[in-house]
Amino acid sequence: MSFKLTILGCNSAIPTIKKNPTAQLLNADERFFLIDCGEGTQVQLLKNNIKPHKISHIFISHLHGDHYFGLIGLINTMHLLGRKTELNLYAHQKLKEIIDLQLLASNTELRFPLFFHPIPLDKEKVLYEDARIIIHNLILKHSIPSSGFLFKEKKKARNIIKEKIEEYNIPINEMNNIKNGSDFRLEDGRIIANEELTTVRKSLHSYCFCSDTAFVEENIERIKGITLLYHETTFMQDLADKAKETGHSTTIDAANMAKRGKVGNLLIGHFSSRYNDLNDLLEETKSVFPDTFLAIDGSVLDFDVI
Amino acid sequence: MSFKLTILGCNSAIPTIKKNPTAQLLNADERFFLIDCGEGTQVQLLKNNIKPHKISHIFISHLHGDHYFGLIGLINTMHLLGRKTELNLYAHQKLKEIIDLQLLASNTELRFPLFFHPIPLDKEKVLYEDARIIIHNLILKHSIPSSGFLFKEKKKARNIIKEKIEEYNIPINEMNNIKNGSDFRLEDGRIIANEELTTVRKSLHSYCFCSDTAFVEENIERIKGITLLYHETTFMQDLADKAKETGHSTTIDAANMAKRGKVGNLLIGHFSSRYNDLNDLLEETKSVFPDTFLAIDGSVLDFDVI
Numbered sequence: 001m002s003f004k005l006t007i008l009g010c011n012s013a014i015p016t017i018k019k020n021p022t023a024q025l026l027n028a029d030e031r032f033f034l035i036d037c038g039e040g041t042q043v044q045l046l047k048n049n050i051k052p053h054k055i056s057h058i059f060i061s062h063l064h065g066d067h068y069f070g071l072i073g074l075i076n077t078m079h080l081l082g083r084k085t086e087l088n089l090y091a092h093q094k095l096k097e098i099i100d101l102q103l104l105a106s107n108t109e110l111r112f113p114l115f116f117h118p119i120p121l122d123k124e125k126v127l128y129e130d131a132r133i134i135i136h137n138l139i140l141k142h143s144i145p146s147s148g149f150l151f152k153e154k155k156k157a158r159n160i161i162k163e164k165i166e167e168y169n170i171p172i173n174e175m176n177n178i179k180n181g182s183d184f185r186l187e188d189g190r191i192i193a194n195e196e197l198t199t200v201r202k203s204l205h206s207y208c209f210c211s212d213t214a215f216v217e218e219n220i221e222r223i224k225g226i227t228l229l230y231h232e233t234t235f236m237q238d239l240a241d242k243a244k245e246t247g248h249s250t251t252i253d254a255a256n257m258a259k260r261g262k263v264g265n266l267l268i269g270h271f272s273s274r275y276n277d278l279n280d281l282l283e284e285t286k287s288v289f290p291d292t293f294l295a296i297d298g299s300v301l302d303f304d305v306i
Numbered sequence: 307m308s309f310k311l312t313i314l315g316c317n318s319a320i321p322t323i324k325k326n327p328t329a330q331l332l333n334a335d336e337r338f339f340l341i342d343c344g345e346g347t348q349v350q351l352l353k354n355n356i357k358p359h360k361i362s363h364i365f366i367s368h369l370h371g372d373h374y375f376g377l378i379g380l381i382n383t384m385h386l387l388g389r390k391t392e393l394n395l396y397a398h399q400k401l402k403e404i405i406d407l408q409l410l411a412s413n414t415e416l417r418f419p420l421f422f423h424p425i426p427l428d429k430e431k432v433l434y435e436d437a438r439i440i441i442h443n444l445i446l447k448h449s450i451p452s453s454g455f456l457f458k459e460k461k462k463a464r465n466i467i468k469e470k471i472e473e474y475n476i477p478i479n480e481m482n483n484i485k486n487g488s489d490f491r492l493e494d495g496r497i498i499a500n501e502e503l504t505t506v507r508k509s510l511h512s513y514c515f516c517s518d519t520a521f522v523e524e525n526i527e528r529i530k531g532i533t534l535l536y537h538e539t540t541f542m543q544d545l546a547d548k549a550k551e552t553g554h555s556t557t558i559d560a561a562n563m564a565k566r567g568k569v570g571n572l573l574i575g576h577f578s579s580r581y582n583d584l585n586d587l588l589e590e591t592k593s594v595f596p597d598t599f600l601a602i603d604g605s606v607l608d609f610d611v612i
Contacts, residue, residue, distance in 0.1 A: 014383050017352050039379040040346050046323050063411040065382045069375075073345040076371045077320050094411040101407060105369040105400040107450050144413050 003028050003153070003205040003303035005228070008044035009036075010269040010295040012212075012234050013066050020044055020297055021066035022270060024230070025055075026151060026207060028133055034058045035149060035209050041070035042077050048298060052078050053085070057128060059135075060091035061211060062146035068095065072102050079110050086113040090127050090137075092145055093118045121145045124222075131155070138222055140213035142247040148210040150222060158198035168192055203227070205303045208263075211270050214244065215253040223261040227303050230295065231257055232270035236284055251281050255288035265306050269295030309334050309459070309511040309609035311534070314350035315342075316575040316601040318518075318540050319372050326350055326603055327372035328576060330536070331361075332457060332513060334439055340364045341455060341515050347376035348383050354604060358384050359391070363434060365441075366397035367517060368452035374401065378408050385416050392419040396433050396443075398451055399424045427451045430528075437461070444528055446519035448553040454516040456528060464504035465610075474498060509533070511609045514569075517576050520550065521559040529567040533609050536601065537563055538576035539587055557587050561594035571612050575601030 004027040009020030021038025025045070032054040034041075045052055052074060060068050068091070078087065089095070096116045103110065117127065119137050128135040132155055138148030158179050164170070170184060178184055184192045208223045210216075211232035223229055231254035235243045243250045249257075251268065258266035266289050271278060278294050285292045293301070310333040315326030327344025331351070338360045340347075351358055358380060366374045374397070384393065395401070402422045409416065423433065425443050434441040438461055444454030464485050470476065476490060484490055490498045514529045516522075517538035529535055537560035541549045549556045555563075557574065564572035572595050577584060584600050591598045599607070 013386055015349055015379075017349060039376065040349065043321055043323060043346065063408075065379055065408070065412060069379045069382075070345065073321075073371055073375045076375075080319055092411075094407075098404070098407055098411060101400075101404055102371070105398075105404060105450075106371060144411075 003151075003207060003227070005207065005230075005267075005301045005303075006048055006050065007269070007295045007297055007299050007301075008041055008048065009038050010271065010297055011038075011066070012232075012270045012272055014273055015039060015066075016273060018297070019271075019273075021069070022061075022211060023070065024209065024295075025050055028151060028153070028205075030054075031130075031133065032056060033135075033151070036061055036067045036211075037069075037071040037074055038066045039069040039073075042074045044297070045074075053081065053083055055087070056085070057088045057090065057135075059127070059147075059149050059209075060089070060095060061140070061148070061209070062142060062144055063092055063094055064144065064212065067212070071095075072099060075099065075110070075114065076106075076108070078112065079108065083112040086115060088115045088117060088128070090117045090119055092121065092147075119147045121147075129154075136222075138208070138210065138219055139216070140210060140219075141216050142212045142214065146212050146247075148208060148213065148219070150209075150226070151207045152226075153204040153206060155204075158194065158200050160198055164192075164197045168197075170197075207303070210257070212248060214247050215249055215257060220257065220260045223257070223263055225262050225264075227264045228267060228301065228306065229258050229261065229263040229265070230267045230269065233268040233281055233285060234270050234272050236275070236281055251284040252288055255285045255292070258289040258292070264291065266292040267295050267301065268292060309457075309513060309533070311513065311536075311573075311607045311609075312354055312356065313575070313601045313603055313605050313607075314347055314354065315344050316577065316603055317372070318538075318576045318578055320579055321345060321372075322579060324603070325577075325579075327375070328367075328517060329376065330515065330601075331356055334457060334459070334511075337436075337439065338362060339441075339457070342367055342373045342517075343375075343377040343380055344372045345375040345379075348380045350603070351380075359387065359389055361393070362391070363394045364396065365433070365453075365455050365515075366395070366401060367446070367454065367515070368448060368450055369398055369400055370450065370518065373518070377401075378405060381405065381416070381420065382412075382414070384418065385414065389418040392421060394421045394423060394434070396423045396425055398427065398453075425453045427453075435460075442528075444514070444516065444525055445522070446516060446525075447522050448518045448520065452518050452553075454514060454519065454525070456512070456514045456532070458512045458532075459510040461510075464500065464506050466504050470498075470503045474503075476503075513609070516563070518554060520553050521555055521563060526563065526566045529563070529569060531568050531570075533570045534573060534607065534612065535564050535567065535569040535571070536573045536575065539574040539591060540576050540578050542581070542587055542590055557590040558594055561591045561598065564595040564598070570597065572598040573601050573607065574598060 008023035011019035314329035
């Protein structure tokens with residue numbers, strides 16, 4: 001299973017010309033999960049060549065505008081583009097009221113089923129599960145109720161060796177079977193064993209999104225050993241008091257979370273617009289946790305290579 | 307009085323990378339009126355160097371998303387930037403509910419007074435008036451209730467002759483008095499007559515915004531002789547049936563409105579995204595009304611020179 005994360009927006013609070021508010025797209029083996037949807041997300045999807053109709057599930061962390069003001073526009077566009085397939089929305093209950101009211105005001109009856117799944121505020125639960133992936137919420141700590149999201153691959157998929165596709169002329173519709181462990185039968189009847197065609201990854205991919213939030217001690221156990229942690233770093237450490245007061249995290253908070261959770265890599269974002277040079281935040285975070293990246297609009301992280 | 311109109315967005319329904327949904331900024335002698343506020347308007351304001359705190363009045367034509375989905379983001383940004391001065395919002399009643407619900411969900415108590423003025427759906431009235439300008443609503447015809455806006459200069463302002471500013475070293479704080487007809491007293495006591503310092507414009511500026519709407523016969527009288535008419539042209543004439551069915555106008559509808567209203571100039575916009583070359587719409591409109599311009603994101607129309 002491949003995990004690819006596209007950063008659609010990384011800024012906090014107020015969008016700028018170059019930096020959009022929070023939105024990310026996790027492509028988990030062609031399942032498209034949108035995480036948060038700040039204003040302008042639909043245009044960011046266009047810029048990154050991601051077709052809205054591919055998105056099947058949307059997760060909204062909390063109801064501050066920089067995390068959801070683009071959602072109604074995206075839903076409206078899906079409707080206007082003639083979407084028929086269902087869309088699943090995971091968010092706090094109040095969002096359903098807001099969307100319903102906006103659809104009512106424009107006299108819009110959606111052409112596709114929109115299933116709303118309220119996220120519990122006081123406990124973790126499985127939000128989504130299929131044969132290959134399981135998704136939980138995490139309880140975050142912010143000025144209003146806020147949820148993190150933990151995406152875990154359930155079953156190791158095998159990777160097909162590229163040269164073998166050409167050598168045996170393997171058709172596309174056989175790929176998934178082979179990835180799942182099947183042998184391949186040639187036209188002359190010969191059987192090629194799966195072990196000859198594939199390699200297997202050492203570990204399962206996993207991703208956790210934590211924003212907006214202060215440092216939450218209890219979540220360290222939950223993120224233990226995951227491939228990639230996205231953790232907000234609204235402020236640098238000298239503004240630790242302001243972070244505490246507003247329910248946000250500093251660079252060092254995020255780094256400590258990553259370090260104590262023994263995660264593979266850390267991705268930081270949701271930067272206060274007071275910072276012109278994001279490398280200052282990166283360097284401070286790396287002083288505690290070296291394997292850190294900046295979330296920059298338009299960047300793509302492939303979990304097979306980080 | 308100067309009238310300058312900045313086009314912030316001209317597209318219909320679905321935003322693209324280059325074309326934003328409807329929003330316009332009318333600067334009437336440093337009174338900043340925002341007309342409609344599609345998603346992304348706050349970033350368009352940034353790109354066009356218009357500071358949000360300057361906007362005192364916002365007019366929303368109707369509650370289809372491409373005309374207001376950017377409003378809550380703009381209000382939120384004004385709040386975060388510490389705005390204290392009042393904001394006046396003119397829209398259909400339902401918008402107040404939507405905004406109140408969104409502010410409640412984020413636990414936001416605005417730092418500035420937001421005065422909501424419902425627009426009547428079945429009659430025209432004065433929405434705003436001061437010594438220099440008067441603004442009415444117009445009743446449009448669309449699939450949901452929709453309002454046009456008519457901005458009329460009330461009193462001819464005189465224009466100061468640039469060379470005279472230098473010759474007599476006229477300070478900025480005297481400009482408005484001179485524009486309003488006052489003489490100017492030099493430091494040595496001499497009085498310079500207003501007629502020597504100024505010229506007077508031939509006519510009063512006026513602007514009417516009509517979108518979204520079908521052709522409305524009754525409004526021809528209302529726009530008679532205005533300086534500039536903005537009229538939507540969602541479709542070209544070959545799609546007249548589709549225009550009728552959806553409550554929109556064609557190029558020829560807009561041109562006929564301008565011609566029969568004997569307006570000075572016509573500005574067309576709200577183009578369906580099916581049109582790649584907007585010049586096709588422009589040429590068709592010009593075949594009936596030659597003094598037509600395209601509304602293009604980022605363009606500025608100065609009423610003194612059109």
